[in-house]
Amino acid sequence: MHGPASPGWLLVALCAATGAYCLLRMRSSDETQRRAAGDEALMGFGMAVMAVPGSAFTPLAWVWPAYAVVFGGAALRALWVARSGTHHLHHLVGAAAMVYMAAVMTASPTAGHAHGGSGVPLLTGGLLLYFAAYVLVSGVRLLPVAGAAGSTAAASAPAWGDRPELARACRLSMGIGMLAMLLTI
Template sequence: MHGSATVGWLLVALCAVAGASCVLRARGAGPGGRAQARGEAVMGFGMAAMAVPALWDAGPVPPVVPAWGFAGVFGTLLARELLMAARKQRGGARRGHAHHVVGAAAMLYMALTMAAGPSGPSGAAAPHHAGAGGIPVVTAALLGYFAGYVLWSGARLMPSAAGVATAGADRTAAGDDVRLRGDDQGPGPVAAPAGTGLVQQAGVAAGCRLTMATGMFAMLLTL
């Protein structure tokens, strides 16, 4: 990409952690959730690999070579996401899956942009500190989409005042119930449902998507 090496390595770490989280989530998910988590894991690790600054520096291997490789990977991922979206029957499921389609299309767009130019005197893609490429209207539309997604999903993850008050009332009611029964040891910790791990919780999955959307926004800025 055309950003600094520091930003690139931060993106590598961010996306790699998100991809690893998706791999762990896929291990304990059901068939539908497993396929979704695997697709998100491929997206996360692909973003991490694409953000490696050394790939876009002038070196023995022209940057156009990894760019076309990423184009093949994300083109395949986009075809998979489109096929999965076409198989969805419920409107809500299709709307939720549309985000994955947009993400795969954005990564394919960035890979094709890096493969097509700008070019140096020898015809190879220019190093990462060269001028930005891409179609300004498309880049701006994708930036707007991922900025909006980050704000929207971030707001949904923040606990509301009503939710905090409800949780406090529930804890108070639980304590009163224990005291009425004569149990002076308190309610104690609430056990999680059997078979539910930390990475399978809905908040973790939403946080993973928020992280990758943030990384996508940053990569588009450095395109």
């Protein structure tokens, strides 16, 4: 992406750590959680690679079109499985955003948007609004609910990879990462 090196490396670390935790979540006994974790791991690692600052290396010409193909496939898969749950619609938007960013990088690998005018292109603005709303809603969902904390027993605690609050935090961090990446294109 086209941003300063230090925040870029922090974004790489955040996305890679999120992708690694999602790989751990793939060991869950719940099949739907495993599938969602796999999609999120792909997104986390894909975002980590895409966020590597341009000053670190110059990708080959085929890298961004390959990204578009990989995340285009992920978008088609998300569209297919969205029949069973609305959470997959978020995966669809995320994968489509990755395709869009890869297309922008293909068109203009060194200078951000290839559009001649000033301002933010409509699609970028729409994606920024979506991910800003997603981050806000995800953040609110992480807030503790009064009275629910004392009712859990140690014997019924979920496994480390099955904890819903960690999965929500993972999604929140990827939403923040997506916002940061969209701001730099």
